[in-house]
Amino acid sequence: MCSICGCGEHETLEHDHHDDHHHHDHGALHAHAADLPVTRMVQIEQNIMAKNQRYADANRQFFAERKLFVINLVSSPGSGKTSLLVKTVEALKAEMPVAVIEGDQQTGLDAERIKATGVAAWQINTGKGCHLDAHAVGHAMDHLPEIKNGVLFIENVGNLVCPAGFDLGEAHKVVVLSTTEGEDKPLKYPDMFHAADLMILNKSDLLPYVDFSVAKAETYAKQVHPGITSLTLSARSGEGLEAWYDWLRAGVARVSA
Amino acid sequence: MSASTPPMHEMSLCEGLVQSLEEQAMTQGFHKIFAVWLEIGALATVEPDAMLFNYDIVARGTVAEGSKLEIIAVPGKAWCMNCSTPVTISRHGDACPACGSYQLQLLDGEQMRIKQIEVA
Ligand SMILES: Nc1nc2c(ncn2[C@@H]2O[C@H](COP(=O)(O)OP(=O)(O)O)[C@@H](O)[C@H]2O)c(=O)[nH]1
Ligand SMILES: [Mg+2]
Numbered sequence: 001m002c003s004i005c006g007c008g009e010h011e012t013l014e015h016d017h018h019d020d021h022h023h024h025d026h027g028a029l030h031a032h033a034a035d036l037p038v039t040r041m042v043q044i045e046q047n048i049m050a051k052n053q054r055y056a057d058a059n060r061q062f063f064a065e066r067k068l069f070v071i072n073l074v075s076s077p078g079s080g081k082t083s084l085l086v087k088t089v090e091a092l093k094a095e096m097p098v099a100v101i102e103g104d105q106q107t108g109l110d111a112e113r114i115k116a117t118g119v120a121a122w123q124i125n126t127g128k129g130c131h132l133d134a135h136a137v138g139h140a141m142d143h144l145p146e147i148k149n150g151v152l153f154i155e156n157v158g159n160l161v162c163p164a165g166f167d168l169g170e171a172h173k174v175v176v177l178s179t180t181e182g183e184d185k186p187l188k189y190p191d192m193f194h195a196a197d198l199m200i201l202n203k204s205d206l207l208p209y210v211d212f213s214v215a216k217a218e219t220y221a222k223q224v225h226p227g228i229t230s231l232t233l234s235a236r237s238g239e240g241l242e243a244w245y246d247w248l249r250a251g252v253a254r255v256s257a
Numbered sequence: 258m259s260a261s262t263p264p265m266h267e268m269s270l271c272e273g274l275v276q277s278l279e280e281q282a283m284t285q286g287f288h289k290i291f292a293v294w295l296e297i298g299a300l301a302t303v304e305p306d307a308m309l310f311n312y313d314i315v316a317r318g319t320v321a322e323g324s325k326l327e328i329i330a331v332p333g334k335a336w337c338m339n340c341s342t343p344v345t346i347s348r349h350g351d352a353c354p355a356c357g358s359y360q361l362q363l364l365d366g367e368q369m370r371i372k373q374i375e376v377a
């Protein structure tokens with residue numbers, strides 16, 4: 001039994017409450033041709049994301065009850081999400097409760113990297129799926145020890161497109177862009193940079209060797225999302241990590257206030 | 258995402274769409290859908306062509322099998338804080354067409370919403 005949505009673990013999306021939508025028949029019954037069935041028009045207003053949104057809202061409620069600051073980390077594969085998480089949970093675990101949900105199409109490798117630090121992690125494999133959805137995240141909570149007044153990190157499937165549209169119930173999407181990927185990515189994948197509240201420019205240790213302008217990346221990100229915050233850091237050298245930890249601490253303080 | 262893998266979240270969006278249609282069929286007592294009008298905003302995270310491509314496959318074996326998906330394109334609308342006026346944009350990151358400012362607040366164009374279905 002799923003503690004958040006109340007479904008049996010394997011029946012996935014088939015159970016639940018109906019949407020509140022208003023509808024009215026058009027009244028205009030019209031036959032097309034003699035041998036065609038009589039059809040009618042039904043007016044509805046239904047968001048096709050409504051189902052994911054219901055699960056996301058339930059997750060958000062669950063997180064709020066536990067005063068958890070929840071981060072949805074998104075990037076293309078290889079930007080350094082897992083490396084950054086390993087460093088981060090090592091630095092923060094003595095200070096506050098932390099847990100990690102890992103999303104990948106295949107393998108439990110990333111969850112193993114987190115668990116090696118002694119922090120609880122649960123791996124979701126999406127198979128062919130290109131993003132995590134709110135229902136899968138709700139179920140993942142069943143597999144993690146109950147934590148309160150801390151941070152839950154969700155590492156999404158490496159993909160700068162699909163996860164943008166799926167609310168998981170997080171406080172913020174955080175997009176990681178590494179200096180080897182080119183500073184034009186905010187313009188090429190505007191939906192993701194629009195959805196994110198914080199942009200992390202990772203692999204700052206490689207800046208001397210690559211043509212990457214931090215200033216341009218920030219300008220482009222602000223074009224697609226004027227309110228976005230930006231941090232430059234290196235998960236490898238540790239440069240800039242303290243500002244990221246402070247950003248997390250401030251978030252935890254906000255949700256537990 | 259590697260360059261060779263196309264984004265396929267439209268498959269899950271189509272599943273969401275067809276599930277909504279099946280719920281409608283159950284609550285409103287119709288058994289066949291002939292056409293569906295779906296509003297898609299220019300700023301929604303969805304590619305209309307990929308929706309059309311996946312729809313037939315996802316609808317197979319459901320009340321919506323064989324139905325036609327009509328997409329109603331809705332332009333992106335934002336409030337330019339500089340001009341104090343609503344403007345039309347076609348994607349996130351577009352500047353105000355009047356003054357070139359990026360200080361825009363979205364008003365409309367992120368929806369993916371079923372508007373109407375033709376049923377029997
Ligand atoms: N030079 C450098 N390499 C990094 C940094 N962060 C991650 N990497 C490397 O980038 C590769 C991908 O990292 P990973 O954390 O698995 O990325 P993910 O796919 O986003 O989770 C690995 O080889 C890491 O060692 C960094 O700050 N600097
Ligand atoms: Mg990873």
Ligand SMILES: [Zn+2]
Nearest residue numbers: 337340353356
């Ligand atoms: Zn303007």
